[in-house]
Amino acid sequence: MKKLSFKSIIILFSIINFILILLNLAIGQINMSLMELIQGIFTNHNPLNQYVILNLRLPRVLIVLFSGIALAMAGALLQTISKNDLADPGIIGINSGAGLGVTIFFLLFVFNAKSFAYLLPFIAFMGGLVSALLIFVLSYHKNKGIHPYKMILLGVGFSMAASGLMVLLITSAERDQVQFITNWLAGNVWGGDWPYVWVTLPLIVLSVIYIGFQSQTLNIIHLGENHAKGLGVNMKRKQFTYLLIATILASVSVAVVGNIAFIGLLSPHIAKQLVGIRHQKFLPVAGLIGANIMLASDLLARNLIQPNGLPTGILVAFIGTPYFIYLILKK
Amino acid sequence: MNNKSFIFKMTMMFIVFFLSILVAMKVGAASSSWDSVFNALFAKDKSNIGLILFEIRIPRVLAALLVGSALGLAGSMMQGMTRNPLADPGLLGISAGAMLMITLGQIFFRALDFIGFMILAFIGSLIGVVIVLSLSFVSRKKLTTMTLLLAGSAISAMLFALSQGFGLLFNVSKDVSMWTSGGLMAMTYSQVLLALPLVIIALIASLFMAKDITAISLNEEVAIGLGLKIQRTKTIGYFLIALLTGVSVALAGALTFVGLMIPHLARMLVGYDYKKIIPASFLIGGIFIVLSDSLARTINAPYETPLIAIVSVIGLPFFFWVIKQKTGGEL
Numbered sequence: 001m002k003k004l005s006f007k008s009i010i011i012l013f014s015i016i017n018f019i020l021i022l023l024n025l026a027i028g029q030i031n032m033s034l035m036e037l038i039q040g041i042f043t044n045h046n047p048l049n050q051y052v053i054l055n056l057r058l059p060r061v062l063i064v065l066f067s068g069i070a071l072a073m074a075g076a077l078l079q080t081i082s083k084n085d086l087a088d089p090g091i092i093g094i095n096s097g098a099g100l101g102v103t104i105f106f107l108l109f110v111f112n113a114k115s116f117a118y119l120l121p122f123i124a125f126m127g128g129l130v131s132a133l134l135i136f137v138l139s140y141h142k143n144k145g146i147h148p149y150k151m152i153l154l155g156v157g158f159s160m161a162a163s164g165l166m167v168l169l170i171t172s173a174e175r176d177q178v179q180f181i182t183n184w185l186a187g188n189v190w191g192g193d194w195p196y197v198w199v200t201l202p203l204i205v206l207s208v209i210y211i212g213f214q215s216q217t218l219n220i221i222h223l224g225e226n227h228a229k230g231l232g233v234n235m236k237r238k239q240f241t242y243l244l245i246a247t248i249l250a251s252v253s254v255a256v257v258g259n260i261a262f263i264g265l266l267s268p269h270i271a272k273q274l275v276g277i278r279h280q281k282f283l284p285v286a287g288l289i290g291a292n293i294m295l296a297s298d299l300l301a302r303n304l305i306q307p308n309g310l311p312t313g314i315l316v317a318f319i320g321t322p323y324f325i326y327l328i329l330k331k
Numbered sequence: 332m333n334n335k336s337f338i339f340k341m342t343m344m345f346i347v348f349f350l351s352i353l354v355a356m357k358v359g360a361a362s363s364s365w366d367s368v369f370n371a372l373f374a375k376d377k378s379n380i381g382l383i384l385f386e387i388r389i390p391r392v393l394a395a396l397l398v399g400s401a402l403g404l405a406g407s408m409m410q411g412m413t414r415n416p417l418a419d420p421g422l423l424g425i426s427a428g429a430m431l432m433i434t435l436g437q438i439f440f441r442a443l444d445f446i447g448f449m450i451l452a453f454i455g456s457l458i459g460v461v462i463v464l465s466l467s468f469v470s471r472k473k474l475t476t477m478t479l480l481l482a483g484s485a486i487s488a489m490l491f492a493l494s495q496g497f498g499l500l501f502n503v504s505k506d507v508s509m510w511t512s513g514g515l516m517a518m519t520y521s522q523v524l525l526a527l528p529l530v531i532i533a534l535i536a537s538l539f540m541a542k543d544i545t546a547i548s549l550n551e552e553v554a555i556g557l558g559l560k561i562q563r564t565k566t567i568g569y570f571l572i573a574l575l576t577g578v579s580v581a582l583a584g585a586l587t588f589v590g591l592m593i594p595h596l597a598r599m600l601v602g603y604d605y606k607k608i609i610p611a612s613f614l615i616g617g618i619f620i621v622l623s624d625s626l627a628r629t630i631n632a633p634y635e636t637p638l639i640a641i642v643s644v645i646g647l648p649f650f651f652w653v654i655k656q657k658t659g660g661e662l
Contacts, residue, residue, distance in 0.1 A: 157654070161650070164647075314496045314499075329466065
């Protein structure tokens with residue numbers, strides 16, 4: 001597969017990304033030509049088009065794009081620290097932990113959309129963190145660090161039960177919020193609005209920049225305990241830091257796009273196949289692939305059924321599962 | 332463990348079994364006294380409360396028993412035949428297969444009666460079984476506990492996503508979610524009478540196979556050496572697992588963790604002989620779902636709490652405990 005150079009792969013995926021962004025902006029209940037789209041973005045020639053693009057579609061595209069990047073990065077980090085190619089924030093239970101946090105917050109406080117938007121990512125992060133810590137502590141071995149198998153097993157069990165607990169809490173208290181939670185569980189992008197963009201983007205961008213600077217250390221962690229010691233890297237502390245960053249990335253994105261699995265599993269994987277296992281190379285490619293899968297899924301999800309569309313997470317699962325099974329069988 | 336203590340334990344289980352039936356009869360949205368429970372059971376009581384008990388609560392309790400017993404039985408056979416302590420029809424995607432067929436039934440055969448849906452659920456379970464088994468045939472290595480679980484959860488996710496997707500596409504998601512989260516609402520005598528013979532037949536058949544399952548669970552090579560017809564036992568066994576899962580999904584929707592948990596409890600009580608594990612799982616499963624369903628009816632009366640939520644919340648600590656037990660060298 002290493003026929004294409006790193007540069008050309010980046011360029012290729014960026015072009016695909018750009019095309020998908022344009023398609024997402026142009027296609028929907030109101031379809032526009034490329035000309036109309038460009039006019040709608042830069043002029044107020046057609047107020048309706050302009051409103052649709054700038055207030056409805058652009059924020060959603062940004063949310064979807066950055067969630068894709070964030071979930072891919074979170075998956076890559078989890079795979080590196082657990083030394084397990086099957087790790088993914090969705091499978092490992094960080095997503096459902098975040099969802100559980102959001103649910104509990106819903107029930108304890110009055111739902112006020114305006115202030116809620118700004119609080120949401122932090123609440124989700126708290127929930128995600130609790131589940132990440134729980135899994136970390138339970139799968140931690142004094143001498144060996146994280147026990148990869150245990151981590152995955154615990155995660156699978158935890159994510160199932162957390163979903164059950166969410167339903168339990170919701171149905172026992174807020175009967176009118178059931179719809180929101182079922183949508184969340186199915187991975188329905190609902191935070192496609194400017195306030196959500198302003199809250200989530202900085203967190204994601206900062207985390208991604210930090211990971212970029214950490215590429216070399218991640219390579220060392222990937223080599224294992226002995227190399228890390230020899231090169232003066234504090235393995236345990238780094239493992240913990242990266243788990244924290246992965247939790248931030250995953251929680252913040254699932255807070256606005258719902259429970260979406262597989263992106264964090266597939267993207268790093270495909271990226272490693274294309275450009276090898278050095279973090280400097282595969283992290284940016286993984287981010288682009290994650291963004292691509294999310295944008296493509298959202299485009300299909302919004303347009304397969306009018307007017308309400310399908311949850312984006314369902315399409316991601318459709319795309320992701322066959323690959324996942326292929327992966328398991330190949331191991 | 333000798334036969335005397337086994338008979339004593341089974342007697343105790345029977346007593347608990349009947350006590351839980353009585354408790355389940357008494358509690359619920361409409362309060363009733365012990366008098367009215369006995370009247371409804373043994374005398375034709377024509378008062379209001381008597382009618383509620385006789386027409387609504389008794390069939391529901393019976394259905395709960397059947398669902399629990401079926402899942403306990405299916406789980407114990409599965410764990411025995413795969414020698415995998417985490418095997419469970421819910422976790423491995425067999426229930427999800429049944430759910431998918433029920434969804435398709437809601438779309439294309441709306442006029443179907445309960446028998447039709449039961450057959451569809453059975454076909455769906457068979458599809459799930461075939462997928463899981465083909466995974467273990469395709470991969471050249473022995474499937475480890477973890478690989479099987481991960482593959483199962485991916486298959487589950489895909490099949491559920493398919494159900495949700497179809498449900499939303501064809502506007503039947505309300506009916507489908509009634510099936511999944513409705514638990515045991517609106518059970519009738521005719522439904523119970525359809526399911527009862529199937530579960531009893533499966534119980535008798537599995538008791539006949541108990542010796543072979545014990546041999547397989549201890550050591551497959553030795554079992555083959557003893558001249559047991561392993562392949563035949565497994566084929567019939569998986570067929571029964573599909574049947575039992577289909578019946579339970581048709582009655583109560585897809586429940587996880589039950590099939591996982593019950594056989595472990597049974598093994599703790601009666602040891603490693605499937606002649607004893609099978610009847611014990613049957614009883615304990617029945618007790619567990621009857622009590623869980625009583626909880627589902629009372630925790631937030633007069634509203635129903637989804638049974639699946641209660642079951643997965645109770646099941647999680649158990650799942651963790653099993654992992655703790657088994658993360659010796661086995662995983």
